[in-house]
Amino acid sequence: MSETTLQTQSVAIHVRKVLKRYGSSDKPALNEVSLEVPPGELLAVLGPSGSGKTTMLNVLAGLEQVEAGHVLFGDEDVTALQPEQRGVGVVFQSSMLYPHLSLRDSISFAPRIAKVPKQEISRRIEEVTNWLNIGHLLGRRPGEVSGGERQRAAIAKALVTQPRLLLMDEPFSAVDAQLRRQLRTELVKLHRRIGTTTIFVTHDQEEAMAIADRVAVMRDGELVQVGTPLELYRSPVNSWLADFVSIQPLNHFDAHVDEADRLVLLDGTLTVEGARLPRGSRVAVGVRPEHITMRPEPAATTWRILTQEMLGSVVKYVVRDTNGHEITTVTTADEMLAPDQPVELRVDRGRCMVFDAQTGKAFASASAQEASGVS
Amino acid sequence: MSIRRKVVVHVAAVVLAAWTLIPLVWVAIVSITPPNEFASRPLRFWPKVPDLTNYPRLLGREATSPSGKVLEPSGHSSLIVHGLINSAEVAVVVTAISLIVCVPAAYALARLNLRWREAGLLTIIATRALPPIATTIPFFALFSSLGLSGTRTGLVITHLTITVPLLVWIGTSFFASLPAGLERMARVDGCSRFRAVTKVVVPASGPSITAMAVIAFLTSWNEFTFALIFNTGSTAQTFPPALASMFFQVSVPTEVAAATCLGLLPPLLLAAVFQRYIRRVNFVGIQ
Numbered sequence: 001m002s003e004t005t006l007q008t009q010s011v012a013i014h015v016r017k018v019l020k021r022y023g024s025s026d027k028p029a030l031n032e033v034s035l036e037v038p039p040g041e042l043l044a045v046l047g048p049s050g051s052g053k054t055t056m057l058n059v060l061a062g063l064e065q066v067e068a069g070h071v072l073f074g075d076e077d078v079t080a081l082q083p084e085q086r087g088v089g090v091v092f093q094s095s096m097l098y099p100h101l102s103l104r105d106s107i108s109f110a111p112r113i114a115k116v117p118k119q120e121i122s123r124r125i126e127e128v129t130n131w132l133n134i135g136h137l138l139g140r141r142p143g144e145v146s147g148g149e150r151q152r153a154a155i156a157k158a159l160v161t162q163p164r165l166l167l168m169d170e171p172f173s174a175v176d177a178q179l180r181r182q183l184r185t186e187l188v189k190l191h192r193r194i195g196t197t198t199i200f201v202t203h204d205q206e207e208a209m210a211i212a213d214r215v216a217v218m219r220d221g222e223l224v225q226v227g228t229p230l231e232l233y234r235s236p237v238n239s240w241l242a243d244f245v246s247i248q249p250l251n252h253f254d255a256h257v258d259e260a261d262r263l264v265l266l267d268g269t270l271t272v273e274g275a276r277l278p279r280g281s282r283v284a285v286g287v288r289p290e291h292i293t294m295r296p297e298p299a300a301t302t303w304r305i306l307t308q309e310m311l312g313s314v315v316k317y318v319v320r321d322t323n324g325h326e327i328t329t330v331t332t333a334d335e336m337l338a339p340d341q342p343v344e345l346r347v348d349r350g351r352c353m354v355f356d357a358q359t360g361k362a363f364a365s366a367s368a369q370e371a372s373g374v375s
Numbered sequence: 376m377s378i379r380r381k382v383v384v385h386v387a388a389v390v391l392a393a394w395t396l397i398p399l400v401w402v403a404i405v406s407i408t409p410p411n412e413f414a415s416r417p418l419r420f421w422p423k424v425p426d427l428t429n430y431p432r433l434l435g436r437e438a439t440s441p442s443g444k445v446l447e448p449s450g451h452s453s454l455i456v457h458g459l460i461n462s463a464e465v466a467v468v469v470t471a472i473s474l475i476v477c478v479p480a481a482y483a484l485a486r487l488n489l490r491w492r493e494a495g496l497l498t499i500i501a502t503r504a505l506p507p508i509a510t511t512i513p514f515f516a517l518f519s520s521l522g523l524s525g526t527r528t529g530l531v532i533t534h535l536t537i538t539v540p541l542l543v544w545i546g547t548s549f550f551a552s553l554p555a556g557l558e559r560m561a562r563v564d565g566c567s568r569f570r571a572v573t574k575v576v577v578p579a580s581g582p583s584i585t586a587m588a589v590i591a592f593l594t595s596w597n598e599f600t601f602a603l604i605f606n607t608g609s610t611a612q613t614f615p616p617a618l619a620s621m622f623f624q625v626s627v628p629t630e631v632a633a634a635t636c637l638g639l640l641p642p643l644l645l646a647a648v649f650q651r652y653i654r655r656v657n658f659v660g661i662q
Contacts, residue, residue: 063559084565092556099554100579110564113574161564 009087009164010197011074013037013060018069020055029055031221032069039074042191042198044212046205048244052221053201057167060199062086073164084113089158089196090167094174097142097153104138107157114161121160128156131190147175151183159194166198172207184211205245209233217241235353239360242286242353248316250286251327254357257281263352269302269321274349277363284355289316289330291351300342307339319343399639406430406633409441413629429633451621455634457610458617461527462596463641465613468531469595470588473538478584481546482576486558496547499540507600510536518605525609533601538591545590549583550576586652593642614638 013035020030029052037043047053058064060071062083070079078086097106104125111121129135132152137145145153151171158166172180188211191198202208208215209229216226225237236242243250253265257279263272265285277283294317302321309316315333320326329345337343354363405413406429408422428438428446435452439445449455483489484496514533515524523529557579561571577584599615607616618638621631646653 058559061559061563063562083559083562084567088563090560090563092560096554096556096560098557098560098575098579100581113565 008194008196009162010039010195011164012039013165013197013199014070014072015056015060016070016072018059018071019067020052020059020064021067028067028221030059030066033218033221033223034069035216035223035226037197037199039197040195042188042200042211042213044208044215045199045201045218046203046208046215046245047218048203050220051218053203053218054169055221056218057090057169057199057201060165061088061090061167087161087164088167089161089163089165091154091158091169091171093169093171097150097157099142102139102141103134103145103153103156106142107138107153107160110157110161124160124162125156128159131193132156132186148179148183151175152186155187155190159196163196166196168198168200170202171200172202172204180207181210187211206247209245209247215245217244219244235362237362239284239286239353239355239362242355242362246288248289248330249328250288250353251292253285253287255283255285257283263349263354265347266321266325266327267323269323269325270327270345270347272347272349272352276349277354282357283363284357284360286353286355287327287347287351289328290314291347292327292329293346293348294319294329294331294337294343295346296337296341297344298342300344303343303345305337305339305341305343308337310336319345402632402635402639405629406636408629410627410629426629429630430637433630433634433637449630451624451626451630451634454612454617454620455614455637458612458614459637461606461611462614462638465527465530465534466592466595468527469534469538470591472531472535473542473591474584474588476535476539477542477546477587478577480543482550482572484543484547485550485553496544500544502536502540503544507533507537507598511601511604514601515604524605525611526606527611530602530606530611530613533605534595534598537598538594541594542587542591546583546587549580549587553579582652585649589645589649589653592645596642 014037015033015035017032017034018030019028019032021028031052033052033056035056045053045056055064059066062078062081062085066079070077072078073086097103098109101109107125107129108121111124116124125138126135129138132155134145134149134152134156137149137153142150142153154171155168158168172183175183184207187200200208200212209232212229214226214228215232217224217232219240224241225232227235232241232245236245239252253270255263255265257275257277258264258271259279261273261275261277261279263275263277263283263285265271272285303319306318306320306326308318310333311330313333314330315336317329317331317337318326319329327345355361356363404421407425407427409424409426412419412422412424424441426441428440429449431438432446432449433452433455435448435456437445437448484492489495510533518524518529521529523532553576557575558568558571561575562568566574597615598613599619602613603616603619606612607620615638618631618634621634
């Protein structure tokens with residue numbers, strides 16, 4: 001690996017109670033949002049459309065003025081600074097480049113405006129484009145290269161300014177799924193190499209969970225939860241988020257706690273031992289398909305397999321009980337079970353996400369309690 | 376596309392091209408037909424001896440005919456030459472002013488969140504529904520009192536009433552089709568708001584602005600109604616009324632044909648050079 005001569009910087013980002021409204025709208029796009037990003041982190045901002053994630057990126061880039069609150073890069077308050085004064089690199093949606101310029105001219109545009117000496121610009125371009133394997137394409141225009149190459153060029157363009165903060169707005173949305181996975185891996189590698197604080201906006205939960213050190217989930221202009229992918233997966237703060245970060249849709253149950261401290265799901269066709277909740281309380285329970293254990297049992301009478309779907313390394317089954325309730329399970333594809341086969345299901349308390357039946361807020365989950373030694 | 380559809384489309388294209396081109400080709404052939412041959416019957420499609428003398432003669436020069444006779448400049452040469460020069464001057468000025476006015480106006484209408492944007496655009500284009508003849512009387516009164524009748528300045532003003540709404544309309548759709556984040560990218564790259572337009576938006580819109588310029592030029596070059604009413608007989612007479620007046624004077628048909636071809640030359644050249652830009656315009660929406 002060649003010595004990195006590109007000066008890479010990384011700063012901590014502090015977002016403090018930022019309020020942003022568009023026009024006369026009463027509903028804020030960002031409702032007093034606070035976020036701390038340590039230097040060098042790769043943070044994904046994840047949310048459905050209209051959640052405020054792109055507004056967040058624009059506020060960080062200085063493209064939108066805030067109504068209240070502060071944005072700090074390290075110790076420097078940048079709230080009032082224009083985009084060109086902030087030292088950020090941005091990869092815009094769909095990896096945009098200047099359509100009328102060659103890749104070289106697009107990439108060198110910002111340093112040329114900043115009057116960086118020509119030699120220095122050439123040196124940086126050479127280094128960055130070597131990393132990204134696009135050195136041979138610099139004479140072409142964006143319309144003459146593939147989606148993946150355009151993507152790499154857009155990243156190169158953001159990096160040649162030696163930014164303190166790298167912002168990416170759905171950069172992979174315009175490329176196909178296979179290439180997207182490959183580019184993700186490359187992005188993670190590149191981030192390891194340069195170490196620049198990076199904030200990555202996406203609506204794709206799989207993408208966010210796959211690449212980010214931490215994920216900040218947004219909804220309706222508010223931060224719902226910030227945590228590592230594993231924390232979000234294991235201990236979502238509410239049932240909406242549990243659904244949102246799931247790759248396979250959750251099984252949702254209305255449940256109550258019986259006298260034997262069991263969680264009773266689906267009129268009792270499925271029970272979970274050791275609820276550790278007040279007797280008689282009514283709760284909402286979410287269980288991931290991969291957390292339902294299923295085994296064939298010829299004598300079983302309650303559950304039968306309805307359909308099966310081969311998904312490569314795993315098989316997805318829909319099973320139905322005698323009352324007509326259906327749930328989804330996912331198991332490894334070691335053994336295929338046939339439709340109509342009677343089965344037994346088992347769910348561990350540690351795998352149940354328990355939410356308040358009214359508000360959808362999470363009760364401290366058993367796994368979180370165990371992890372923190374509370375039990 | 377199915378074979379049948381392809382055949383239908385191609386046949387339609389050929390018919391349309393023939394419909395448009397045959398009269399032009401016919402005029403061009405007539406313009407190089409010797410007058411005596413043109414008068415003889417039966418009429419031949421292609422002249423026995425092509426005679427190019429009409430062209431230099433219309434441009435005010437002597438010419439030697441195929442039979443070796445030295446011919447005087449045409450009596451209409453001053454009319455035609457001045458017409459061409461006036462047309463060129465008017466069209467160039469109209470094009471320049473149209474671009475200066477319409478590029479920023481169209482950009483603002485396309486990119487800024489303006490109140491009454493839709494209504495404004497519709498009003499602008501609605502002025503195009505008015506036939507030019509409807510505005511001649513007010514213009515006539517105005518120009519008489521301002522002394523603009525029979526001047527190129529006056530004609531430029533009337534032409535702008537046609538080109539400005541047209542170009543604002545076309546330009547708005549052009550700018551709206553630019554990638555949405557272009558200016559944001561320019562801002563992050565260190566441009567001020569104004570510089571983002573001059574350094575990025577305008578260069579990136581080169582083809583569109585070229586198309587706008589060509590349309591403005593052609594509209595002005597071909598404009599007949601205002602030119603006829605305000606400038607006929609004046610020193611500021613442009614080419615279209617000059618050509619028309621040839622019909623009403625004692626004239627040789629082959630000479631009129633040659634004059635027509637001279638007037639067609641600039642638009643045809645422009646169209647040939649810039650056709651790939653003009654093709655982007657379809658006058659309803661763009662692209």
